[in-house]
Amino acid sequence: MNEIIRNTLAGVANGSLDPQDWSEFRALAHRMLDDAIDGIANVRARPVWQPIPDAVRAAMRTDLPREASDLAEVYREFCEHVAPYATGNVHPGFMGWVHGGGTAVGMVAEMLAAGLNANLGGRDHMPIEVERQIVAWMRGLFGFPQGASGIFVTGTSMANLMAVLVARTSALGAPARQYGIGNDGALFTAYASKAAHGCISRAMDIAGFGTDALRKIDVDADHRIDVAALRAQIAVDRDVGFEPFLVTASAGTVDIGAIDDLKAVAELCRAEGIWFHVDGAFGALAILSSEVAPMLEGIELADSIALDFHKWGQVPYDAGFLLVRDGERHRQAFAQPAAYLGREARGLAAGTVWPCDLGPDLSRGFRALKTWFTLKTFGTDRLGAVIARSCALAKYLETRVLAEPRLELLAFVNLNIVCFRYRADDAVNREIVADVQESGIAAPSSTTLDGKFAIRAAIVNHRTAESDIDALVAAVIKFGAQRTGELIEVEAPPLAAQ
Numbered sequence: 001m002n003e004i005i006r007n008t009l010a011g012v013a014n015g016s017l018d019p020q021d022w023s024e025f026r027a028l029a030h031r032m033l034d035d036a037i038d039g040i041a042n043v044r045a046r047p048v049w050q051p052i053p054d055a056v057r058a059a060m061r062t063d064l065p066r067e068a069s070d071l072a073e074v075y076r077e078f079c080e081h082v083a084p085y086a087t088g089n090v091h092p093g094f095m096g097w098v099h100g101g102g103t104a105v106g107m108v109a110e111m112l113a114a115g116l117n118a119n120l121g122g123r124d125h126m127p128i129e130v131e132r133q134i135v136a137w138m139r140g141l142f143g144f145p146q147g148a149s150g151i152f153v154t155g156t157s158m159a160n161l162m163a164v165l166v167a168r169t170s171a172l173g174a175p176a177r178q179y180g181i182g183n184d185g186a187l188f189t190a191y192a193s194k195a196a197h198g199c200i201s202r203a204m205d206i207a208g209f210g211t212d213a214l215r216k217i218d219v220d221a222d223h224r225i226d227v228a229a230l231r232a233q234i235a236v237d238r239d240v241g242f243e244p245f246l247v248t249a250s251a252g253t254v255d256i257g258a259i260d261d262l263k264a265v266a267e268l269c270r271a272e273g274i275w276f277h278v279d280g281a282f283g284a285l286a287i288l289s290s291e292v293a294p295m296l297e298g299i300e301l302a303d304s305i306a307l308d309f310h311k312w313g314q315v316p317y318d319a320g321f322l323l324v325r326d327g328e329r330h331r332q333a334f335a336q337p338a339a340y341l342g343r344e345a346r347g348l349a350a351g352t353v354w355p356c357d358l359g360p361d362l363s364r365g366f367r368a369l370k371t372w373f374t375l376k377t378f379g380t381d382r383l384g385a386v387i388a389r390s391c392a393l394a395k396y397l398e399t400r401v402l403a404e405p406r407l408e409l410l411a412f413v414n415l416n417i418v419c420f421r422y423r424a425d426d427a428v429n430r431e432i433v434a435d436v437q438e439s440g441i442a443a444p445s446s447t448t449l450d451g452k453f454a455i456r457a458a459i460v461n462h463r464t465a466e467s468d469i470d471a472l473v474a475a476v477i478k479f480g481a482q483r484t485g486e487l488i489e490v491e492a493p494p495l496a497a498q
């Protein structure tokens with residue numbers, strides 16, 4: 001044996017990375033699981049979020065670890081330096097952006113998926129069948145035909161981008177994948193409302209059309225796309241030689257949760273021969289609630305729908321999803337022959353359409369498992385009830401804001417998002433948001449509506465209760481009064497009692 005090889009083998013007594021002592025590992029792993037469960041069960045005892053101390057940030061900056069460390073020591077670092085300073089969206093007081101709360105069920109499903117370490121790019125194995133089952137469920141839920149396809153992705157930003165790419169190939173034909181969008185593609189135009197999420201415009205950039213090719217259509221007083229203005233813009237564009245190819249409607253705008261008139265947009269797209277995509281990042285799953293679902297009328301007419309299970313679906317991050325009515329068009333946008341990915345009649349390489357034919361990823365984790373566990377364990381009725389309750393809580397917050405003279409409501413409450421502010425200027429309200437976040441009592445985010453800075457509460461977490469809404473209102477008033485020098489003292493409820 002060559003000396004270098006002999007020395008190397010001698011240096012690594014056991015080449016495998018498996019534990020040397022399984023029972024020691026098992027005991028520690030059980031403790032980790034217990035701690036993780038306790039972390040969720042006792043989440044109310046912690047602040048929603050807390051700023052990262054400089055010392056903790058500094059402790060994370062170390063050299064690349066060339067030497068091994070004890071797992072217990074690495075776990076201790078995680079407990080001290082990572083876990084306490086996470087985003088906080090597990091906490092019922094988290095109301096910022098659109099973050100789901102996750103569940104203990106999703107957490108253990110994620111652990112089971114990690115144990116299988118399956119690669120869902122393709123091949124013939126049961127984890128792919130789990131993903132296919134969810135595609136079939138979504139097909140049924142949204143009234144899509146049998147030939148519809150679907151795929152898990154990171155999130156709706158990616159799903160929206162992929163929808164633009166599918167619509168692009170569908171309109172330009174498969175050769176565009178070889179030659180690029182060329183002169184024909186340079187004339188392509190897409191449409192979304194001014195309230196649409198910024199990732200739509202970014203998708204147009206990444207897909208090679210440029211952001212100017214996205215026409216941002218005015219919204220009505222309820223923040224819904226002005227369908228007459230959309231129709232007029234399409235006509236103007238056609239008149240001057242542009243090629244309208246895609247409309248993205250919002251099923252739940254990021255600022256206030258407005259839902260475009262999906263039926264009217266669908267009819268317009270059908271008449272014009274334009275791809276109709278729905279960005280349903282959080283709103284699409286409202287279809288699970290019989291009370292909210294009627295607002296989504298027309299979603300079943302979409303050519304594609306993007307949504308996130310990790311938002312209102314309460315699946316742990318990340319679990320975005322794209323559903324495409326015409327599975328063959330979906331495949332044509334991404335599939336690529338490769339000798340090393342050949343399909344066989346039998347064996348592990350059997351099967352026809354693999355997920356790698358439906359998106360840009362070849363290596364793919366088992367996002368479907370935590371989603372499957374969540375859907376099966378809770379059932380869609382219960383998940384739908386959580387969605388309806390979030391909307392009821394948003395209405396409760398609206399009532400509290402309207403009843404409080406120091407607060408001002410900035411937009412009507414359509415779904416689960418409430419935009420309001422303390423009756424003071426933008427600068428004060430910006431400070432209030434940071435004050436409330438740093439207090440650990442609640443974590444709203446912010447946006448700007450009609451030029452005014454807004455405190456924005458998006459109620460997504462299934463753990464959020466009326467008392468959390470009361471705590472948010474009390475904290476905003478308390479910090480608002482402090483910032484404006486008003487002589488009132490409103491006690492925010494103590495953390496543990498919220």
Ligand SMILES: Cc1ncc(COP(=O)(O)O)c(C=O)c1O
Nearest residue numbers: 098155156157197252253254281
């Ligand atoms: C309406 C809308 N579209 C798209 C996105 C982007 O989704 P993701 O963060 O999963 O990429 C969001 C995120 O909140 C959203 O609210």
